[in-house]
Amino acid sequence: MGAHDETRIYDPSKLDSVYDKYVSDVDKIRAIFAHHCEDARFEDGNSSYSGSIGQFNGFVTRRIDRPFDSEDEARKWILKNHEKWTPALAVRFHCLDCSDKPSVKVSRAREAAKKAYQKYKDVSFDIYEKILNGKSPLITCKNCGSKINRHFGHRTSCIGYPACPVCHHTLASITSMNRLKKAEERWKSKSEDADKIEAAEAKKKGKILWMVGGWVGE
Numbered sequence: 094m095g096a097h098d099e100t101r102i103y104d105p106s107k108l109d110s111v112y113d114k115y116v117s118d119v120d121k122i123r124a125i126f127a128h129h130c131e132d133a134r135f136e137d138g139n140s141s142y143s144g145s146i147g148q149f150n151g152f153v154t155r156r157i158d159r160p161f162d163s164e165d166e167a168r169k170w171i172l173k174n175h176e177k178w179t180p181a182l183a184v185r186f187h188c189l190d191c192s193d194k195p196s197v198k199v200s201r202a203r204e205a206a207k208k209a210y211q212k213y214k215d216v217s218f219d220i221y222e223k224i225l226n227g228k229s230p231l232i233t234c235k236n237c238g239s240k241i242n243r244h245f246g247h248r249t250s251c252i253g254y255p256a257c258p259v260c261h262h263t264l265a266s267i268t269s270m271n272r273l274k275k276a277e278e279r280w281k282s283k284s285e286d287a288d289k290i291e292a293a294e295a296k297k298k299g300k301i302l303w304m305v306g307g308w309v310g311e
């Protein structure tokens with residue numbers, strides 16, 4: 094006897110004309126959700142363990158005046174707050190994918206993030222190359238003191254630069270690692286900037302959709 098999650102997403106501006114007779118969005122969504130639940134009861138039976146949305150007896154709206162920033166956030170919130178065998182929860186969220194094609198501002202921010210990522214990869218490769226192509230055949234691990242054939246370090250690499258096969262510490266110098274860390278931080282901050290700009294635009298231009306659902310017993 095378990096439970097799984099069932100949610101439905103509705104766009105009030107794209108419902109069948111059957112629902113035109115309802116004035117408010119919430120009444121429209123209530124009507125269509127009731128129909129979907131009825132259909133599910135007909136198809137999957139009226140049991141408390143049917144595992145279908147037929148178990149929901151209507152829904153309660155939550156924080157309708159404060160839509161979530163994304164579909165993901167809306168779903169997480171519903172699943173955190175819903176208990177099976179209680180009415181479904183209905184929330185709203187900003188649909189990021191529903192806005193028009195990205196503006197110049199968003200494209201530029203994405204491009205900057207892409208460049209920063211390329212730079213990070215280049216730095217990582219550069220460090221790797223330097224260790225591999227050093228003059229002496231042996232390199233001393235600064236962490237455990239082992240003397241290692243440079244090319245051995247190559248094989249245990251798992252994060253873009255050779256690591257000591259004995260203690261798994263990087264064979265790169267502190268200066269190199271700082272360089273890599275800076276490049277990584279820059280890439281992450283550029284990505285976050287782009288995400289923020291995109292989310293802000295979607296909020297302004299994008300649609301607000303409804304999500305209704307929760308846990309159902311099975």
Ligand SMILES: [Zn+2]
Nearest residue numbers: 234237257260
């Ligand atoms: Zn070592």
